Amino acid sequence: MNQFVLQYGKSVELLLFPHILELGMKKNGSIQPDSFPVTTAEGLRIYHITEGRFEWHINQQLYVFYPGDVALIMPGIALGAENNILAIGSYIWIQVTVQKLDNGHIQPGEWSALSDAEATAIGKILCLNNLPALSRFSEVCNIIKSIYTELIGMEVAYQTRINQHIDELLIQVARKVTRQTRSPRDFPQAFTDLEVLLRQDLSHQWTVEEMAGLVGMGTTLFTEKVKSYSGFSPISYLINIRISEAIRLLKRTDVTVTDIALDTGFYSSQHFSTTFKKLTGYRPSEFRKNHLRNIK
Template structure:
């Protein structure tokens, strides 16, 4: 078999409105314009079974070998170099997600067994690392193979199995991604990236699990590493950044204290005031008055 291709609206995909395309393809000869550069709203996976492929993802050239998986996020461009697909055998899957934006906010849709929170964390990992090619990921090949068998055999439980396999593919990719990027064990650099992610989205109610997942570590190992590197537990480090940003905003006369509380990630102005006072001895409004003599007390 040289080709097996399912496209949206074909009968095999009726139960899977989120799958836009699933394919297995063997290419024996160069075909011009076989893979033109294209931006799409879908999450796209391409797995190389054999051969060698020169692809351009987000304007960067990558060379893929058997076992490599390319993952193109919604909004990224993808195409072959010189618009050629290349020679060899590949699998691909185009997936329509309920939501995905470049800040990493991702929602899968009802079909997925991942909770919204988990999906969000996965989304953040994918966009945070921005590594479109995962090398030597044979397990992804097995997932594609199993998915294809499910489509072809149409046995009982097929819907559940296929959806599970997609979840698995996402989890596998995210885990592999963090491991691949952190293999040099350069914790300071990894931590810098985490710090950046926290600062960019400080109003989010970060959990330990989310932060650990972002750098590809288990909760315990993550806590220990952060503690020995920064001197603080991860959640205390987060409070540290929150109070730091709050202080900067308090020193700007025209931002409301309630807004500051929520902007920097406290769940209420009460929570903010208590934490702030415990650390500094000032309530936020006292602090503001002491530091900006001209500030309007109503704020």
């Protein structure tokens, strides 16, 4: 395959694909000054190295890439080479737009056939793990090549096929990130990591699918594992974390009960109040009053 670069807005091939910002293959045979300056991009960039050895700075950290490795650059993150010089070698890459959510997470756009829950899970996996270097990952190369072939071939239903390929790419990358982050042999560790993530974003309306996705498991197996490991269903376990945090906040007087409800992930102060009372016997406001009275 020869070198090519397609860019949305410039290349007619991408007219129907506003979410594919860039697609290309680069073969670099000589050292040139300023051949790889620092760039940031609004889309998610995925590079697969096919030949050579590249030393790239991603978000100011140095990573070394060898053939078969993948560089994963999140939207808005800087990518550059040592001394701005592109080393000899070749790579293939794609840049796709993703929606940015309020909490900083990303989600694929409407072109994607992924369900909302699965898309959120993938977005979370990519954002929370912050893993820009994925090793031995040639599936990425094949998928990008297939997208290119479809773009050029324009056979029947190529539009659908290309969007499927991008979904496939995101799924593969998310799975690889999960596998590379944690051992599939250590459920306790995976569960502890999950708990830390839940606590970092307690106001998010977590679904079981998302939680399962973060551990890299299907929903059914995940629910079964959590139940036997923790004694709780995933949702009950999550509610316990929410209530624990709520108790901590109720003991401080500078946060309103409504704020506590929303901060700890309840739909409303009514939902918070009912859940809290069911478990503790107190309404949140009673709990606070009671606690303050006990001090005096």
